[in-house]
Amino acid sequence: MNTGAPSSPTRAQGSALPGNTIAITGLGMVSAIGSDVASSCAAARAGLTRWRELDIQVTDEDTLEAVPLKGQEVSSLTLGFEGFARWLRLGDAALRDLMEHSGLERPAFAQTGIHLQLPGTWLEEVHIQGSLLDRLPEGERERVRRGVDAERTEKREQLTRRFLPELLALNQLPLAPRTQVYAFGGAATFTQVLARAVEALRSRTLERCIVGGIDSWVDGETLTQAYEMGLLRTPNRPVGRFPGEAAAFVLLERLDSARARGARVEALLGPVASTVEAGHRFSGRSLTGAALFEAITTCFPEGARQAEGAELSIVNLNGDESRSREYGYALVRLQEAGLPTSSRRWYVPEHFGEIGAATGAVAICMGVRGFIRRYARSPSILVSLLDDELHRGAFLLRDIPWRQDEAGVTAPHGRQS
Known part of the structure; x- marks a missing residue:
């Protein structure tokens, strides 16, 4: 029987990897389908959903x-x-x-940091532009814009003063202020958060780093904005996204640091890449998949030979036609470059709805739990993140080479004992 318990490297197996390899040694998550990471990912694996009726009502054109x-x-x-x-x-x-x-444990807190991603203001900015600013006389438009920007800046400053201190206090985590880092943006911004955390670990600024994201698309203001911008699926709109909410965190540390504290190593983080598209969802510019293609190829510096191990992809396709088209263009570019395109894909929004800033951390939780429970059936997983904003990103998750079954024999990927 496979218990799913993560393992620690033996001396021989662990010494085969460089000490600055980035290890994933902890996961935490809450979602609509689970109160923790294990139940959330198990429910997603089983195809469960938990839909609720939201506050906004629309008229069905067929039934009125x-x-x-x-x-x-x-x-x-x-x-x-x-x-x-x-x-x-x-x-x-x-x-x-x-x-x-x-x-x-508490002795480790002094050398631990936290990098948190929260929702950005892109959705709000585009909504205000279309619903208010574009309708004002040109002379008044700039005055109103300055007032909106000042209010937004004040809210951001208040948020960054309070949020992490209050969150850490609730969990009795006395992390130094200098180690508390914020990022704001959509799903693909998470690759920038990951990259900064990896840099802090490898430069030994930190011994370990908690990295995560929190978002809610069912929150009143965000839900209204997304609906009025035509982003949500309705009885009259067969394509579009379903809103969701979630929070997820992962603990990263160098492999040598993980060994020193006897941590359970659950997976490894491979290359991380972030790129920028020429336009965003409402810019009117055609999205060709070039930026996502660049991010993915950066994750495979050795080319097709290295990419053959990534037999599973996790992607944040969410029912949006524009996003699906862009991902399709990226796949065509990958095929033309001789890079394999995995036919097995998991879609984060399929299970959790659109979760914006939480998407990247949730994808890691899904992939690592797939390794632990042996249903990933791949030695590595490519995570590709598209966005309504300009950013695109990709990163690799790698299973630990010393994962063992209860008999102490390394089990082949996909085998469940």
């Missing part, structure tokens, strides 16, 4: 009846909470799960 929009909501945590408080509730649950999962 009012029909509520549907989404995936962590109602046990977030019902009655909005904005800052909602994110804090989600983040607290996911961070508690990470702490329990990783075995991180």
Whole structure:
């Protein structure tokens, strides 16, 4: 029987990898289909969903009846909470799960940092531009824009002063202020967060780093903006995304640091790449897949031979026609370059809805749990992240080479004992 318990490297097996290899030694998550990482990923594996009716109603053009929009909501945590408080509730649950999962103890806190991604303001900016600024006389437009920008800056400053200190206090994590780093943006921004964390680890600025994301597309203001911009699927719109919410964290540390504290190494992080597209979802420019292709090829510096091990991909296709088309263009470019394109793909929004800034961390949780439970059936996983904004990103997850079954014999990928 496979217990799914992660293992630590033996001396011989661990010494085959450089000490600055980035190890994943902890996971934490909360979603609409699970209160922790194990149940969330197991539910996704089983194809479970938990839809709820949301506050916005639309008229079905066929029946002329009012029909509520549907989404995936962590109602046990977030019902009655909005904005800052909602994110804090989600983040607290996911961070508690990470702490329990990783075995991180107080002596390690002094050398631990946290890099957190929260939603950016792109959706709000595009919505205000189309619903307000474009309708104002040109002379008044700039004055209103300055007022909106000032209000947005003030909110951001207040958020960065309060959010991480309050989140860490809830979990009794006294991390130094200098180690607390924020990022704001959509799904693909997460690769920049990962890259900065890896740099801090390899430069020995930190011994270990908690990296994660929190987002809610079912929160009132965000939900309204997404609906009015035509991004959501409705009875009258057969393509589009279903909103969701989630929080997820992963613990990264150098392999030598993980060995020193006797941590359980659950997977390895491979190359991380971030690129920028020429236009965004509403820029009017054609998205050709070139930026995503560049990010993916950067993850395979040795070319096709190295890419053959990535037999599974995790992608954030979400029902949006433009995003699917862009990913298709990227696949064509990969084929033309002689790089294999995995026929096996997992889609994060299929299970959790659109979760924006939490997407990258959730993808890591899905992939690592797939390694641990042996259903990934691939020695490495390519994670590709598209976005409504300009960023595109990709990174590799690698299974640990010393994963063993209970008999102490290394089991081939895909075998369940």
